[in-house]
Amino acid sequence: MITVNMTINDRLIGPIEVDDNTMMIDFLHEYVNLTGTKFGCGVGVCHACTIVVDGADGSSESVRTCINGVGRFNGQRIRTVEGHAKRNNLGKIIALSPVQKTFLDHFSFQCGWCTSGFVNETTVLLERLRKEPVAMADLESTIEGALKDHVCRCTGYKKYYEGVKAMLISEGVVRT
Numbered sequence: 001m002i003t004v005n006m007t008i009n010d011r012l013i014g015p016i017e018v019d020d021n022t023m024m025i026d027f028l029h030e031y032v033n034l035t036g037t038k039f040g041c042g043v044g045v046c047h048a049c050t051i052v053v054d055g056a057d058g059s060s061e062s063v064r065t066c067i068n069g070v071g072r073f074n075g076q077r078i079r080t081v082e083g084h085a086k087r088n089n090l091g092k093i094i095a096l097s098p099v100q101k102t103f104l105d106h107f108s109f110q111c112g113w114c115t116s117g118f119v120n121e122t123t124v125l126l127e128r129l130r131k132e133p134v135a136m137a138d139l140e141s142t143i144e145g146a147l148k149d150h151v152c153r154c155t156g157y158k159k160y161y162e163g164v165k166a167m168l169i170s171e172g173v174v175r176t
Helices: 024-031 098-105 115-130 137-145 158-170
Strands: 002-008 011-018 049-056 060-064 077-079 093-096
Touching: 011 024, 049 115, 060 115, 098 115, 098 158, 115 137, 115 158, 137 158
Parallel strands: 002 077
Antiparallel strands: 002 011, 049 060, 049 077
């Protein structure tokens, strides 16, 4: 057994004692009741289970939860798909994040199983480009580089990629 503490979506979690073999996706679903992160392949290939881990230096990285035990996240600040929208003091959603909004506006997903991974990965990309914008000539390859490992079996990737491109341009993170 291990005892874990972490911050998830700006909420302190823990101390919670869990089996030391618990995968993070199971911890999110069974201990914290956050079920937006999806279990796809279980071996880290599809990236549906991707979450955001925030570094102390202001950086963020995407991490797969089906292949990483909960102990890896002890003491960390993480964000799941439930943590991106803005909420009022009653917890009601009042505004979607730019990433969530673009995926809805571009009808990017169908069944939604892969969406949480795409939202989290694209959020990491947007945050990186806010610090270091990309040249327009490199935009499509940058998007491809960020999202290439994510698997979608319903709509393919065209609508996701189109939405990300439009959102990055509108967010001002693309140099012309």
